[in-house]
Amino acid sequence: MKYLINQVRSVIAFSKREYIIWTSYKVNIVTWILDVFINSTLFFMLSLLMGKNTNIAPYGSNYVSFVVLGLSAYYISYTNLGDPYDRVARIYWNGTMDLYLLSPLSLITPIIGIMYRSVLDDYPRVLLAFLFGWLFFGAHFTFYQPVTIILVVILLGISTFGIGMISASSFFLLNLKVGTEPIKFIFQDIIIALAAGYFYPISILPYSLQILSLTLPHTYALDALRRLMVPGANVTVPVLPLQKVLNIRPISLDLIMLTVMSFLFIYLGFFLYIKGIEKARRNGTLTRWQ
Amino acid sequence: MIDKVINVKDISKVFNPFPLRKKERGPGLWVANLVRLRRIKENEIVALREVDLSVSRGEIFAIIGPNGAGKTTLIKILSGLLYPTKGSGTVAGLDIIHDHEELKSIISFVSASFWMGLEWQFTAYENILQYATMLGVPEDTAKKRIREYGEFFHIDYFDKKVPALSAGMRQIISVIRGLVVDRPILYLDEPFVSLDLEKRMALSKIVKALASKGKTILISSHEFTDLDVFHPRSLMLYKGKTIGYGFAEELLPEKGIIPYSLRLSEFPADLESVLFKSGVIVCKVPKELIVLDRVFNVRLLLKSGRVNDLISEILKRKIKILDIKKESISLKDAYLYKVNNEILD
Numbered sequence: 001m002k003y004l005i006n007q008v009r010s011v012i013a014f015s016k017r018e019y020i021i022w023t024s025y026k027v028n029i030v031t032w033i034l035d036v037f038i039n040s041t042l043f044f045m046l047s048l049l050m051g052k053n054t055n056i057a058p059y060g061s062n063y064v065s066f067v068v069l070g071l072s073a074y075y076i077s078y079t080n081l082g083d084p085y086d087r088v089a090r091i092y093w094n095g096t097m098d099l100y101l102l103s104p105l106s107l108i109t110p111i112i113g114i115m116y117r118s119v120l121d122d123y124p125r126v127l128l129a130f131l132f133g134w135l136f137f138g139a140h141f142t143f144y145q146p147v148t149i150i151l152v153v154i155l156l157g158i159s160t161f162g163i164g165m166i167s168a169s170s171f172f173l174l175n176l177k178v179g180t181e182p183i184k185f186i187f188q189d190i191i192i193a194l195a196a197g198y199f200y201p202i203s204i205l206p207y208s209l210q211i212l213s214l215t216l217p218h219t220y221a222l223d224a225l226r227r228l229m230v231p232g233a234n235v236t237v238p239v240l241p242l243q244k245v246l247n248i249r250p251i252s253l254d255l256i257m258l259t260v261m262s263f264l265f266i267y268l269g270f271f272l273y274i275k276g277i278e279k280a281r282r283n284g285t286l287t288r289w290q
Numbered sequence: 291m292i293d294k295v296i297n298v299k300d301i302s303k304v305f306n307p308f309p310l311r312k313k314e315r316g317p318g319l320w321v322a323n324l325v326r327l328r329r330i331k332e333n334e335i336v337a338l339r340e341v342d343l344s345v346s347r348g349e350i351f352a353i354i355g356p357n358g359a360g361k362t363t364l365i366k367i368l369s370g371l372l373y374p375t376k377g378s379g380t381v382a383g384l385d386i387i388h389d390h391e392e393l394k395s396i397i398s399f400v401s402a403s404f405w406m407g408l409e410w411q412f413t414a415y416e417n418i419l420q421y422a423t424m425l426g427v428p429e430d431t432a433k434k435r436i437r438e439y440g441e442f443f444h445i446d447y448f449d450k451k452v453p454a455l456s457a458g459m460r461q462i463i464s465v466i467r468g469l470v471v472d473r474p475i476l477y478l479d480e481p482f483v484s485l486d487l488e489k490r491m492a493l494s495k496i497v498k499a500l501a502s503k504g505k506t507i508l509i510s511s512h513e514f515t516d517l518d519v520f521h522p523r524s525l526m527l528y529k530g531k532t533i534g535y536g537f538a539e540e541l542l543p544e545k546g547i548i549p550y551s552l553r554l555s556e557f558p559a560d561l562e563s564v565l566f567k568s569g570v571i572v573c574k575v576p577k578e579l580i581v582l583d584r585v586f587n588v589r590l591l592l593k594s595g596r597v598n599d600l601i602s603e604i605l606k607r608k609i610k611i612l613d614i615k616k617e618s619i620s621l622k623d624a625y626l627y628k629v630n631n632e633i634l635d
Contacts (some may be wrong), residue, residue, distance in 0.1 A: 006426060013420065013423055013424060017412070020411060020412070021409070021411045039369070052530075094407060095403060096407040098371055098399070098401070098407070100424075101370070102369060102399055103425050104394065104395060104426050105424065125377045278373075281372055281373045281390075282372075283305065283306055283370055284305045284337075286371060286372070
């Protein structure tokens with residue numbers, strides 16, 4: 001228990017530090033707000049242009065609401081999947097890996113603590129996306145099952161963080177310290193970009209890509225969120241190939257798959273990251289300045 | 291019974307680094323690194339070769355050697371940050387490989403390179419406090435210790451942010467950061483780097499005080515003069531190999547060698563080789579040759595009973611001897627003797 005409390009205290013201490021660092025770049029804050037505003041507006045303009053002719057059934061009929069949820073999943077995924085590698089890289093290049101490994105913190109605690117920066121940087125985008133969608137572009141949402149919605153968001157967060165940790169492990173396992181990291185690139189920039197269905201229902205994709213999308217937590221999270229939050233959405237009509245094969249309620253299947261993926265990816269992520277650190281201890285590649 | 295805190299046997303460390311080629315990025319690098327996952331012999335760097343070491347509780351033990359000798363590698367192995375390729379060891383009864391999680395709660399590690407881990411947006415004070423709380427020191431205790439060490443080292447720049455600090459200031463902040471944690475075993479890796487004379491003396495005083503309280507201190511340096519004040523037992527490394535182990539006087543291969551410091555009106559280039567060939571001195575190079583106000587200050591390692599031969603050889607050349615003084619053997623004497631007479635011979 002004391003160990004857990006110490007980890008939480010450290011995450012809070014790291015978060016405070018990240019807040020101080022983040023707010024020390026005052027110009028960055030202004031550019032960040034502008035960036036969020038311009039990006040969000042751009043997506044909504046595109047959605048308005050395409051939305052009128054898009055059939056998104058059974059996810060209701062409000063395409064802007066559909067896209068707001070897609071954008072939110074994109075932001076959450078972008079942070080959780082992309083950040084662990086970047087944070088490990090920062091710890092490495094700053095020369096603080098030795099200090100953290102000599103502390104009583106778990107291997108993961110500093111990464112989670114430093115990710116607070118991204119919480120400041122990316123998560124408010126989700127709220128802004130909802131706000132812009134509602135205020136300017138006619139998005140509406142339903143909150144009939146708030147507990148299930150929160151559960152889906154948490155599971156999406158955990159599973160994408162797991163993939164993020166698999167990506168971070170490549171820093172030491174494959175010694176990829178420069179250039180692009182392959183797991184993040186393959187997941188984020190190829191599979192997720194193509195098959196996650198941020199801006200369209202995956203039913204419009206070729207069947208092979210629909211099958212590929214089944215390996216992504218985004219698919220199940222977006223399916224559940226859209227069924228639960230887009231007004232007029234149907235909760236019983238199957239859309240995903242797996243839902244058509246198995247005789248389980250779509251949202252229940254989404255939750256089962258998200259739970260399985262959360263456990264699987266988190267386990268794999270932590271396992272591989274710890275293996276990566278072990279390998280670095282053997283090879284002497286833990287810190288930049290050995 | 292002597293309480294051995296650190297015990298290592300036959301420790302070897304071979305690094306097998308990945309060569310990073312600048313042209314490789316993205317998929318090219320992924321493929322190249324996957325191919326390189328196997329060991330490639332020609333990339334290997336042998337950092338330590340079969341090193342033995344044992345340190346007692348409350349001892350100040352020195353690891354000395356030139357750059358690249360393996361000092362930092364050895365300390366990192368003793369911290370659990372690196373695994374040895376071969377050999378085994380314990381620190382306070384904990385296995386250096388299997389118990390590295392427990393090990394970190396009993397050691398404090400200060401490295402010359404740790405100032406790079408300072409947070410640049412923070413003040414010196416905030417940096418130390420952040421680290422201390424991260425390592426589980428209660429905030430009030432940490433603040434008290436920071437104040438005490440600040441007064442001891444005469445720090446008047448705690449409120450300054452890291453970019454405003456000089457290299458020496460950053461180094462002393464890193465040192466205080468390690469001391470505030472207050473663990474039974476302290477590793478100091480090149481702690482004197484960039485420090486001015488006053489801070490060096492203060493740090494030496496602290497190290498002695500901590501050892502007298504029973505803390506075990508392992509200190510590495512290539513500046514031997516800083517270590518002589520402790521009169522420590524030492525491990526002398528050269529290219530990863532042990533070339534000496536023990537007190538300075540034990541490190542010389544033969545007994546009856548006495549260092550002398552002389553102040554001479556001149557020091558002809560051939561004098562030294564003449565003295566060496568005739569067996570008066572035992573080392574081929576002058577220990578120290580400092581010319582100050584046209585006075586040559588020389589330190590030589592003499593064979594016992596050959597002082598008169600030295601004096602007569604000098605006087606024969608009409609060189610004035612302004613002063614001659616018997617000294618005790620220093621780590622530097624032993625190191626230079628070893629390297630010049632045994633390694634480079």
